[in-house]
Amino acid sequence: MTAEFTGWHVLAEFGGVDAALCNDLERLETALRKSLVAAGVTICDVVRKQFEPQGVTVLALLSESHASIHTYPESGDIFVDVFTCGSIGSGATKAVELLQQELSPTAVNMEVVQRGHTARRIHEPVGNGLTRIWDLSEVIVDTRTPFQHMVIARTEQGVSLFSDDDRQSTEFSQLTYHEAMLVPAYALAERLDRVLIIGSGEGVASQMSVAAGASHVDHVDIDQLEVELCAKHLPYGYTEADLAAAVAHEGPIKMHYADGWDFLSRAQEQGVRYDVICIDLPDERVEDAQHNRLYEEEFLTRCKSLLSDGGVLAAQAGCATMWRNETLKRSWQRFGELFDTVVPYGSDEHEWTFLFGVAKPIADPVEAMTSRLSRLPYRAETVDERALVRGAIEPYALRVAVPV
Numbered sequence: 001m002t003a004e005f006t007g008w009h010v011l012a013e014f015g016g017v018d019a020a021l022c023n024d025l026e027r028l029e030t031a032l033r034k035s036l037v038a039a040g041v042t043i044c045d046v047v048r049k050q051f052e053p054q055g056v057t058v059l060a061l062l063s064e065s066h067a068s069i070h071t072y073p074e075s076g077d078i079f080v081d082v083f084t085c086g087s088i089g090s091g092a093t094k095a096v097e098l099l100q101q102e103l104s105p106t107a108v109n110m111e112v113v114q115r116g117h118t119a120r121r122i123h124e125p126v127g128n129g130l131t132r133i134w135d136l137s138e139v140i141v142d143t144r145t146p147f148q149h150m151v152i153a154r155t156e157q158g159v160s161l162f163s164d165d166d167r168q169s170t171e172f173s174q175l176t177y178h179e180a181m182l183v184p185a186y187a188l189a190e191r192l193d194r195v196l197i198i199g200s201g202e203g204v205a206s207q208m209s210v211a212a213g214a215s216h217v218d219h220v221d222i223d224q225l226e227v228e229l230c231a232k233h234l235p236y237g238y239t240e241a242d243l244a245a246a247v248a249h250e251g252p253i254k255m256h257y258a259d260g261w262d263f264l265s266r267a268q269e270q271g272v273r274y275d276v277i278c279i280d281l282p283d284e285r286v287e288d289a290q291h292n293r294l295y296e297e298e299f300l301t302r303c304k305s306l307l308s309d310g311g312v313l314a315a316q317a318g319c320a321t322m323w324r325n326e327t328l329k330r331s332w333q334r335f336g337e338l339f340d341t342v343v344p345y346g347s348d349e350h351e352w353t354f355l356f357g358v359a360k361p362i363a364d365p366v367e368a369m370t371s372r373l374s375r376l377p378y379r380a381e382t383v384d385e386r387a388l389v390r391g392a393i394e395p396y397a398l399r400v401a402v403p404v
Contacts (some may be wrong), residue, residue, distance in 0.1 A: 005221065006085065006086075006114060006115065006116035007065065007083060007084060007085030007092075007114070007115045007116055008084055008092040008112060008113070008114055008115070009081075009082075009083040009091060009092065009112070009113045009114075009115055010080070010081070010082045010083070010092040010093055010095075010096045010110060010111070010112050010113075011080070011081055011111045011113070012078065012079070012080040012081075012082075012096050012100075012108065012109065012111075013078075013079055013080070013107075013109040013110075014077065014078040014079075014080065014100065014103055014105035014107070014108055015075075015076060015077055015105070015106060015107035015108070015109075016076050016106025016107050017071075017076045017077070017078050017103055017105045017106075017125075017320050018076070019073045019074070019076055020073075020179060022054075022056070022071040022072065022073035022076060022077075022078060023054045023055065023056060023071065023073040023104065024056070025048055025056050025058075028056050028069060028071065029046060029048055029058050031102035031221040032058050032060060032067065032069055032099060032102060033046065033060070033097060034104060035094050035095050035096075035098035035099040036060060036062070036067055036082075038094075038095075038098050039091040039092075039094040039095035039098060040062065040091050041062050041063070041064050041067075041084055041091050041095065042062060042063035042319045043058070043060055043061070043062060043288055044061045044062060044063055044394075045061040045126070046058065046060045046061070047059045047060075047061075051153035052196070054073045054074065055070075055071055055072060056069075056070070056071045057069070057070045057071075059184055062084065064083075064084040064085055064091065064183055065083040065084055065085055066081075066082075066083055067080075067081065067082040067083070067092075067095065068080070068082075068220075069081075069082045070097075071178070078103060080096055080099060081260070082095050082096055083115075083232045085115075085116070086158040086404075090160070092112075092310070093112055094345075096110060100308045107190075108112065115224060119373070120132060120135075120136040120139055120153070121133050121135055122134040122136065122151065122162055122165055122167075122258070123165060124162075124165055124166055124167055125165065125166075126298060126319075126323070126324055127321070127324040128323070129189075130258075130323060130324075131395045132167075134153075134155055134162070134167065135155065135156065136153040136154065136155060137153075137154045137155065137156075138153060138154040139151065139152075139153045139231055140152045140153055140154065140159070140233050141153075141229050143225075143229070144230070145223050145225040145226050146223070146225070147222060147223045147226070148164050148223065148226065148282070149163070149164050149165070150162070150225075150226050150229065150273070152229065152230070152234065154267070155170065155360075156172075157170035157171060157172035157173060158170055158171025158172045158235070159171045159233070159234055159235055161202065161230065161234060163226075163282050166281065166282060166283060168202075168268070168282070169202055169204075169234075169236075171234075171235055171236060173349075173350060174202070174204060174236050174237075175204075175236075175381060175382060176349050176350045177347075177348055177350055177352065178200075178204045178205055178208055178383070179208075179347075179380050179381065179382045179383050180345055180346075180347035180350055180352065180354055180382070180383065180391070181205065181278065181280060181314060181316060181352075181354050182205060182208055182209065182212070182276075182278060182314065183373070183376075183378070183380045183383040184209075184314070184343065184345045184354065184356055184369060184383070184388060184391075184392075185276045185278065185312045185314040185356050186209075186212045186213075186276065186354055186372075186376055186378065187368075187370070187372045187373045187376065187388065188312050188343060188358065188362075188365060188368065188369050188372075189275050189276050189310060189312045190275075190309070190310025190311075191275050191308070191310065192209075192212055192213045192214055192276060192376075193213070193214060193215050193216065193244050193275055193370035194214065194215070194216045194217075194218075194272075194273065194274045194275050194308070195209040195214040195216070195217045195218070195274060195275065196218045196220070196222050196267075196274045196276070196277045196278070196306070197209065197217060197218070197219045197220065197277070197278050197280065198221075198263075198277070198278065198280065198281065199221060199260070199279060199280040199281040199282075200219070200278065200280035201221050201223060201226045201227045201230050202230045202234055202236060202237035202238070202254075203219070203227070203230065203231065203237035203238030203242065203243065203246075204236055204237040205219075205234050205278055205280055206219045206221070206238075206246070206253045207237065207238070207242070207253070208378065209276070210252050210253060210276075210375065211378045212376055212377055213270075213376070213378070214252065214275075214276075214377035215252055216251055216252055217252070217253045218254050218263075218267075219246060219253055219254065219255050219256065220254060220258055220260050220263045220273075221255075221256075221257065221258075222257065222258060222259050222260070224257040226240060227255070227257070227283045228240075228241065228243065228266040230318035231243040243255065250327070259272075260279075260281075260299075261299065261302075264270045264299075264302045264303065264306065267306055268302065268306060273306060273307065273308040273311070274306055274307060274308060274310070274311060275307075275308050275310075275311045276311065276312050276314060277303050277305070277306060277307060277311070277312075277313050277314070278314045278315070279295070279313070279315040279316065280315075280316050281317065283316070283327065295315070295327075295330075295331065295334075296334070297334050297337070297338070300313065300315075300334055300335070300338055300357075302383045303340060304338055304339070304357070304359055307359060309360075310358065310360070311358070311359070312356050312357065312358055313339070313357045313358075314354060314356050315331065315335075315354065315355050316352060316354055316355045317332070317335075317344075317352075317353050317354055317355040318331055318352070318353060319331075319351050319352060319353065320346055320351075320353045320395040320397075322353065322397065325395070325397060327397075328353055328398070329398065330395065332344070332355065332394070332398045333354045333357055335354060335357045336400075338357060338359075339357030339358060339359055340358065340359060340360050340361040340362075341355045341357065341358040341360065341361055341362045342355060342356070342357050342391075343355070343357075343366065343392050344356075344391070344392060344394045344395075344398070345388070345391040345392055346391050346395070347382065347383075347387070347391060348387065348390065348391065349380045349382065353395070365392075366388060366389055366392045369388050369392075370388050370389065373385055375390065
């Protein structure tokens with residue numbers, strides 16, 4: 001397949017077709033031939049089959065690919081499949097439209113799929129029955145690591161990272177995402193010297209923490225291959241040189257290829273404390289998933305035990321939209337049960353909500369955050385005092401369901 005290759009695949013369902021026509025082999029073949037010729041495609045051969053007691057299949061071999069119809073006279077349904085490529089690619093749509101005129105169905109359902117190198121897509125689930133489609137203009141990485149299916153590709157949002165069909169970050173939106181996840185934590189923490197990042201394989205969170213004043217950042221990620229590929233191909237986060245230095249523990253960022261659970265166990269044994277701990281993993285699933293354990297109460301409790309006095313646990317907690325907010329509700333309840341102070345933050349330019357927990361009561365956490373924000377060494381580009389005030393209002397569904 002060349003880089004220029006493209007094609008159109010049309011899948012159509014014709015309903016309410018006359019039952020006698022659905023079982024008439026000669027008329028159906030004639031209709032298919034007439035439609036294909038009028039659409040400008042070249043027929044090489046036609047194979048047909050009359051079934052007993054009823055039903056017909058007609059298959060046309062085309063220079064441009066293929067076309068077929070298969071009928072169900074008992075229900076008046078005809079299923080049509082036309083795929084054409086090359087300069088006549090869009091002829092598939094025209095052929096199906098012409099066939100519709102020949103067969104006079106009362107109901108039509110048609111889907112057109114563009115195929116080829118320039119037509120690669122990722123279908124990202126965003127809720128029950130809802131899918132977001134990403135057009136990939138160039139696939140840079142498509143591989144299975146020991147832990148996930150990973151894709152790095154060029155999209156309309158720049159170079160973008162996908163994990164198991166979920167968008168993780170894009171060149172266009174990554175700064176908004178990472179600042180929403182980290183800047184409120186920096187502003188809420190009483191001090192900012194030692195930071196632990198769990199996940200966040202791109203490296204942006206680690207580098208941002210150093211820019212915010214941290215002298216020691218432990219970055220823990222179980223998927224070494226993903227982290228290395230991100231450093232090699234993403235235009236944000238670690239460069240390969242940055243990552244090599246972090247792996248060698250040369251500088252403030254210390255890279256650890258380890259399971260987050262195991263790393264926390266060792267840190268607990270060593271009596272390590274952190275001013276900010278950030279959990280940035282693939283989204284918690286409504287259904288069972290192996291990584292869900294890193295969102296649940298036992299893991300959060302272990303993180304809490306490693307916080308310094310006035311330290312903050314930050315976590316990507318889900319989406320506030322009503323069609324996919326189930327995991328956000330779970331996270332809100334867990335944080336409310338574990339922490340004396342819980343602050344949400346939802347960016348006005350991103351779909352995710354982040355939660356920040358402190359293991360002691362703070363009378364006015366938002367006022368504390370807004371007053372400290374201007375004193376941070378890190379100058380946020382997408383978060384200011386007004387954004388903190390607005391973003392810290394929890395979604396209505398959370399206030400009603402699980403008040404904290």
